[in-house]
Amino acid sequence: MDLRGKKVIALGERDGIQGEAIGKVAKSAGAEVVLEVTHCFV
Amino acid sequence: MKRTAEKAGTEDLIVLLGTPNADSTELYAITMTEGDPAWAGALAGVALGLPVYHVTENEVKSQVDPDIYDEEIGIAEMVLEIDEIRESAKSVRDRVAAATT
Numbered sequence: 001m002d003l004r005g006k007k008v009i010a011l012g013e014r015d016g017i018q019g020e021a022i023g024k025v026a027k028s029a030g031a032e033v034v035l036e037v038t039h040c041f042v
Numbered sequence: 043m044k045r046t047a048e049k050a051g052t053e054d055l056i057v058l059l060g061t062p063n064a065d066s067t068e069l070y071a072i073t074m075t076e077g078d079p080a081w082a083g084a085l086a087g088v089a090l091g092l093p094v095y096h097v098t099e100n101e102v103k104s105q106v107d108p109d110i111y112d113e114e115i116g117i118a119e120m121v122l123e124i125d126e127i128r129e130s131a132k133s134v135r136d137r138v139a140a141a142t143t
Contacts, residue, residue: 001093003105007055009046009092011070016122017060021114022097026058028107034055035046 004030012038043074044084047092057094058102060118064126067096071134091138096131098124 008026010033012019019038026033047055057074061067069079071094078085095102098119103111 001056001095001101003056003102005054007050009043009055009057009074010060010097011043011057011074012060013062013066016062016066017097017115017118019060021118022058022060024114025097025102025106025111028110029102029105031056034050035043038060 006031007034008032009034010036012036014038014040044088044090047090052090052092055092057092059094059096059131061096061127062122064123064130067127067130068134070094071131075134075138091142094131094134096127098122099128099131 003026008023008031010019010022010026012022019036023033023036057070059067059070061070072079073085074090074092074094077088077090081087097103097115
């Protein structure tokens with residue numbers, strides 16, 4: 001799996017890793033983030 | 043998510059998860075590949091077939107900027123049950139791959 005050039009849906013969770021953080025690391029690998037969300041199940 | 047997949051197309055689209063445990067990782071991964079197992083919501087019966095990885099998996103971690111990874115993910119990685127989470131994501135991918143070959 002090569003992240004460069006891929007489109008990424010970043011599905012974060014408040015009790016785990018937030019979507020914004022996932023988006024930042026995905027972009028650092030050359031991916032395009034098309035959706036970034038952080039769910040909360042409290 | 044369904045709208046995003048339809049708009050972006052599924053060819054070069056992947057899902058990165060930040061779920062906090064193995065159970066939620068499995069649930070999200072199944073939902074994004076085979077459709078919502080609870081048959082509730084927009085993804086009920088919708089098999090998007092997207093590759094799903096947890097952001098802490100080595101396939102992802104090895105490709106990202108290590109400084110940004112440490113800054114954004116490092117602390118969470120220390121407290122989450124990473125081995126179980128990684129195994130959970132991989133098991134869903136393996137199952138989907140086996141079902142489609």
